[in-house]
Amino acid sequence: MKIGFIGLGVMGRPMAGHLIAAGHEVFLHRVKDISQHLVEAGGTALDSAKAVAEAAEIIILMVPDTPDVEAVLFGANGVAEGLSAGKMVIDMSSISPVATKDFAARIGEKGASYVDAPVSGGEVGAKAASLTIMVGASEADFDRAWPLFEIMGKNITRIGEVGAGQxxxxxxxxxxxxxxxxxxxxxxxxxxxxxxxxxxxxxxxxxxxxxxxxxxxxxxxxxxxxxxxxxxxxxxxxxxxxxxxxxxxxxxxxxxxxxxxxxxxxxxxxxxxxxxxxxxxxxxxx
The missing domain is CATH 1.10.1040.10 (N-(1-d-carboxylethyl)-l-norvaline Dehydrogenase; domain 2)
Known part of the structure; x- marks a missing residue:
């Protein structure tokens, strides 16, 4: 699949790396020196979240906090500007469950689906691809995202609808x-x-x-x-x-x-x- 990945921090880097190693076409935003190896491994660096959303079928976020997710999604040149019907946003950050439901509704207006899938396991779990992934999504969206979750984690559970994962x-x-x-x-x-x-x-x-x-x-x-x-x-x-x-x-x-x-x-x-x-x-x- 064509996957976007935004948020190349301590955990995001190995998570994106596993997706690249599995053969997916991965589009990256905010590539710095410490994450340049992901480009060398086959990832493609793009200059905005909007460009990532335009290029990818599924866009994954792994950023620090609720305001960061909102900025990446809805700020200037954000993900929402590059979305079209049928695409999916998966937020693997740890943020407010209340804000998550609001974000999902706004993304839904673009004809795209939204999944919240925060993780546990830290850097060790991210590197080992053994993360626990707690998912809030419809059953159909969960099934669609499952092959990607399997690459990054081991204990993957659909908790309920959007917001339940957070x-x-x-x-x-x-x-x-x-x-x-x-x-x-x-x-x-x-x-x-x-x-x-x-x-x-x-x-x-x-x-x-x-x-x-x-x-x-x-x-x-x-x-x-x-x-x-x-x-x-x-x-x-x-x-x-x-x-x-x-x-x-x-x-x-x-x-x-x-x-x-x-x-x-x-x-x-x-x-x-x-x-x-x-x-x-x-x-x-x-």
């Missing part, structure tokens, strides 16, 4: 964030008590406390290596979306609120572009 991702980010906090507190306790935190982590991986977070981020905490990965500032954005949703639904999420405050402190101390496991570094401070 809701699932917000839930994911709450659980991931609170689990990171729990692992950080536990390993900090082990270290302060004089135990070998690497051995503690190793022992726990064989018990009921075992988790992907303990495995991957626990190792980062033990080694104190916090290069992203997934940045704290981006995870904080997602927790903000959860808090907004909770407020709209008249729910209380006290631990998510506490996590948001911790992430705010981390960003104030210059850790915003570190991996979200760097919460451990914040906790170590007296």
């Amino acid at each position: 809701t699932a991702k917000v839930v994911n980010q709450v659980i991931v964030g609170l689990t990171i906090e729990a692992v950080a507190e536990g390993l900090l306790l082990a270290k302060a008590a004089g135990a070998d935190s690497a051995k503690v982590r190793e022992a726990l991986m064989g018990g009921f406390a075992a988790s992907r977070i303990l495995e991957v981020h626990g190792e980062r905490m033990v080694n104190e290596t916090f290069e992203p990965g997934f940045r704290i500032r981006l995870h904080r954005k997602d927790i903000g979306l959860a808090m907004e949703a909770a407020k709209a639904l008249d729910l209380s999420l006290p631990h998510a609120a506490s996590l948001a405050q911790m992430m705010d402190r981390a960003m104030a101390k210059g850790l915003g572009d570190k991996d979200h496991s760097a919460i451990f570094a914040l906790m170590q401070e007296k």
